Amino acid sequence: MHGLTAAQVAERVAAGRTNDVPSRASRSIGEIVRANVLTRFNAIVGVLFAVILVIGPIQDGLFGFVIIINTLIGIVQELRAKRTLERLAIVGEARPRVRRDGVVVELAPGEVVLDDVIDLGPGDKIVVDGVVLAAEGLEVDESLLTGESDAVHKQPGDPLLSGSFVTVGGGAQRATKVGREAYAAQLAEEASRFTLVGSELRSGIDTILRVITWLLVPAAVLIIWSQFRTAGAEVDDALRGMVAALVPMVPEGLVLLTSIAFAVGVVRLGARQCLVQELPAIEGLARVDVVCADKTGTLTENGMRLAEVRPDGPDVRAALGALGAADPRPNASLVAVAEGCPDPGWTRTATVPFSSARKWGGATFDGRGEWVLGAADVLLPEDAAERVEAERIGSTGLRVLLLGRRPEADGPVEPAALVVLEQRVRPEAAGTLAYFAEQDVEVKVISGDNALSVGAVAASLDLPRADAPVDARTLTDADLADRLEAGTVFGRVTPAQKREMVAALQARGHTVAMTGDGVNDVLALKDADIGVAMGSGSPATRAVAQIVLLDNSFATLPHVVAEGRRVIGNIERVANLFLTKTVYSVFLAIAIGAIGVPYPFLPRHLTLIGSLTIGIPAFFLALAPNAERARTGFVRRVLRLSIPSGAIAGVVTFTTYLVVRTDTSATEIQQSTAAVVALYAVATWVLVVVARPYVWWKLVMIAAAIGAFCYALFLPIVFGQGFWQLDPGHPPTLLTGLGIAAVGVVAVEIAAWLVNRTRS
Template sequence: MTLSLAGGLSDDDVAARVAEGKTNDVPTRAARSVSEIVRGNVFTRINAILGVLLIIVLSTGSVINGAFGLLIIANSAIGIIQELRAKQTLDRLAIVGQAKPLVRRQSGTQPRLPSEVVLDDVIELGPGDQIVVDGEILEEANLEVDESLLTGEADPIPKDAGDTVMSGSFVVAGTGAYRATKVGREAYAAKLAEETSKFTLVRSELRSGINKILKFITYLLIPAGLLTIYTQLFTTDAGWQQSVLRMVGALVPMVPEGLVLMTSIAFAVGVVRLGRRQCLVNELPAIEGLARVDVVCADKTGTLTENGMRVSDVEKIGSSGVADVLAQLAADDPRPNASIAAIAEAHRMPPGWTATATAPFKSATKWSGASYGEHGNWVIGAPDVLLDPASAAAAEAERIGAQGLRVLLLGSSDLPVDDPRAPGTVTPAALVVLEQRVRPDARDTLDFFAAQKVSIKVISGDNAVSVGAVAGSLGLHGECMDARHLPEEPAALADELESHTTFGRVRPDQKRAMVHALQSRGHTVAMTGDGVNDVLALKDADIGVAMGSGSSASRAVAQIVLLDNRFATLPHVVAEGRRVIGNIERVSNLFLTKTVYSVLLAILVGLAGLSAKLFGSDPLLFPFQPIHVTIAAWFTIGIPAFILSLAPNNERARPGFVRRVMTAALPSGLAVGAATFTSYLLAYEGRAATETEQTQASTAALITLLVAALWVLAVVARPYEWWRIALVAISGLAYVVIFSMPAARELFILDPSNVAITSTALGIGLLGAIAVEVIWWVQGALLGEQRRLWRVRER
């Protein structure tokens, strides 16, 4: 049936509903508001810990020792700025990429943002359209809706006038119109839609790994912190001010204040960088996830080839009036796909026949058609589906398809197209040959993935020979298979996927099954696509990548949307993922090493304090005041970590993030902590020490710590490039400047004037650095990882 021309709401009706609040006011993204971003970055657990310690320090009257409180401001400001930048980028791109329903009103029918839909609006539907609000079908023409995203049931559901449709479902075939009955937060899938579009860091291997590390740190902090508090307050007899300052000096460096912040910044900067390339990241972990992918399933049409087509030839097979039939079929399709649009462009003069029945195109059947009474029943679709494979017409279609061209069969049927047994017996009338242009950047993109040891599987609904020809022209070698011959048993399907590269005549349910089969073999799978037939596979893949010009349904379920439709953007997403993974691993090494040596120092000093309590020996003050650990973190961790977290990094993503970080940071932290404690013990003068002697002992311990910790930075920065060497060198020079300036020494409570003690401290620091270096090489040998001092440029 044809669609009614009934008008929709008037402008006054719309205004009245807006005034009554009957609008679709669900946020396009469930991103945090500006006030929530500010609160979320200011009122954090780490800021709370540092804030309490700051108040304790200020109560002693030593303002300079409260300098670590600047971390609260820095952490909050950096986090707020980066998240606001990412929010602006995501919100801007989301508006460009979101589904725009076709709303019919008395003032005209036009695409509108989902937020502009009001109660009782009439919304038109076509293949691939996402249903944005709940409603009741008013008109339908062979309308079928997929509700699998809501119910899990993949079979399309036919819809008749009066049936309900739910937001979150999408149209797979036919056309229609429905009236909005529930809008905004009343709609069925409103909450689901909000949850799936959140700016979030969850479900991330990197994020979960950091959580494990933080949990491990917590287990260390509790006993070490309690021991430090007891020994510094109740065993040292140094006066409450000195005891409090030393206690805080022990506790502050145990807190990994920048680890979570640096991770969030790295992700947020990635979003902004990809946003400049018109890449919308619906879920942050997708940046990381695509860097871990080892199989990319690429749809041919719209991904490897451009969407547009043109009719290059029509080969008639013993039938006249082919042009009239093609023109009429194209004219009668209210929502033509790319193939029918190309036919409409080539045949613009329909004879004006009246359709008595229509059958929309479906990915599962591979044909569409119309019945025109005395003018016959006509179908158009895949030759290898509609014809006997042994026929001459089928052989000719196969020959043409082998050239990489798309071939459609126009044929007459002995049954009306709406007959349950359709298409029946098809008599070929013509072969319609369509040309598709291969994307000019597709070859380079496939070459990039090949160089990165990422397998490519081309999965298409087109003829297998044609798909194979296109894949071959792009340098993809391997056997091509017709998906109609694929086994259904998962293990056997996985075997076929391992041995073949390209697949044609793939049904939507098969695409999904192929993704599952690859995942069952331990592969991390990315699926690219643009059509409604790709939705199920996009949803179930580890990473779903949709084209911006594709169906609204495919964009809604994908984690990444390429708004400029450039397949060549994917390598940039991979590069961002590698940058995030590789740099956060470096940063984690720095922060965890600091926590390990801080906890070790606290435990060693605490045990010494307990022994003093038990055996009456000299108590041991913690070597550092808060200002000492603050300046130690400036150039060994804080500033270098920030730079390293944002730097380019093309190292391939590897599994075992937590294992590598722990095995690197634990021994290095122990080496730094042991060296620092040894230096302090040699310089410490005991209970009778003057204030100057205590300052000299603290300075000696700090010198040892800085030398060893700078070498940790030097190791973490490898493999070297000029700027990495400069980063390490400038960090070291910064401390030379601080120790060389009398004003800085006085401000930061430093005294390196005792040459013997300072020389000993430098020597022990160098021994600690040597230990860190040896540990790095030994770890490489034990883990089977090649250690490189200098970066080798990949060709």
């Protein structure tokens, strides 16, 4: 099969018969802009901003400029993440081998055209629909399309669907459907989409925001009615009071900061050659308590070396060399065999490609019979001396294969030699396992190799209970979950069993991450809560995994966990600040509306307080290091602190305002200033509580916020007390506000102590 010529390719490209479907590793630029600008919260606050623009003064509309700035920051951060994701996605994408002008070339999926001839081998993802032209033991897994886990044997003329992948054998296909006509277009888009779904953080925040949205309308009606009911209230004053009351109720920055925190995490991990295909995977891996790791490619390197042949001899070496040359797409074991044993030039008449499910492969040679190479405990009876010896050698951590002859088709195998291969343990594996042990994350090694061999490798890395490996062939459905809980090393695991193990662990309430690199890992990767694929693994594993380690380093996983914990812990911190503001804003709106006194604040006052106690500090806190353990119950924990803190701040502010209003010697501005000082003091103490534990930059941040407030309060210069309309010139009211605020500070500290004492 010569393949298409350059002229034929050019003709098809000109006719638009290409597979050039735009890859969407993220949202488009237009979607990013719309998603960050056209939100219901921006719409609400935008209306309030428009009101202030009409009635003035512009100082009371500063909150609108803050929203504009925050939205721009969100757009810029997501555009940076988009560029990083798309650049990394190009590195990690499947690259089919296509025959052009008689030469096999690797192309991007989008460069395939109609009628192209594509070579297929184990692990290859089928990127376009087509028909089989040639097949040598070709088996295709269509589980991603049909849900059936059994591989389908393919013969010339059989159809191939994009989205499936080759498990065994090789062959060639002709592309019959490309571009949007092929199922691959939909699958690829779905697999690489930049999503924000399945996140406890985001779903919890959305729940909170929905409740707040429903509170806005009645609060607006109540506050307007109360302002008009106040003697001498003007329309402009009533509207200004309404805006001042409603704006702080909307924690618009919380959603924005969550997106920014996720996006920055993606960019940081991208710098470590870690491709995050779905944003919630960062959060999800931080919540994982069980990591199921394949041995080969994860704990050990893919490359192997032929260490020994027992017994050795020219006939044995010749058979090994012939088997190594017989497979056009050899796995790591066959590569090592072929490197150590040259091809004798035997004529091959039939081939049975190696299968991870079968645990063996072989070939028939003209005049030399059928030779097989595979697992001794699969090919030989239990009492065979060679099998016992293979298990003894395997228990030292070496991989042992049996070379045998089969005199009759489907008959018993006659052992010829044991082939000993050395596996190279990844240098970073021990440190990574130690990290997970410190974080109470249990690692379970699940491998298709001999259990004793896997146990020896795991024991060398100090994995707990690795000295008691379990042969998966002894597992039953009844005891699977119990033995999974008890053990940490499992050998001779089939692809279907890997999937069952993930399901069993999930049924016991575990959050499971699965790592792997081979096609035999795909089903388990797909079902796990978080699938982690190696960049050098098969295209099929990379397609279904949420996280791809493009540098093939198991040691990158702790960095992913750390990013997830940073996001979860920091968003919880800033959520306390935003929701405290929401609670005291709702309380003040209801209390002021019920009593019918003028609203104590101008919109600019709350802009000042919100910026110095929430907005600016939240950006620093959201991106700071944070190694706290991830826990469920985000909404419950946030409300346990924000509700009492917000209620205390609201009561302190309301009480201060009512008390200072009885002092007729103070002006209205001086009375409002006392309320501003009281609210700022309590809100700052909430920030002090949330910022714990302290490091130098947090203390500097808090000190800078206090200094900026003192500047606005006491200095009659540019952007000073005149701009913010503050007047601290009446000491009795100012001291009253500080005194009541001191009581509130103590109350916040007690509330925080109680929350920490009962913290789950």
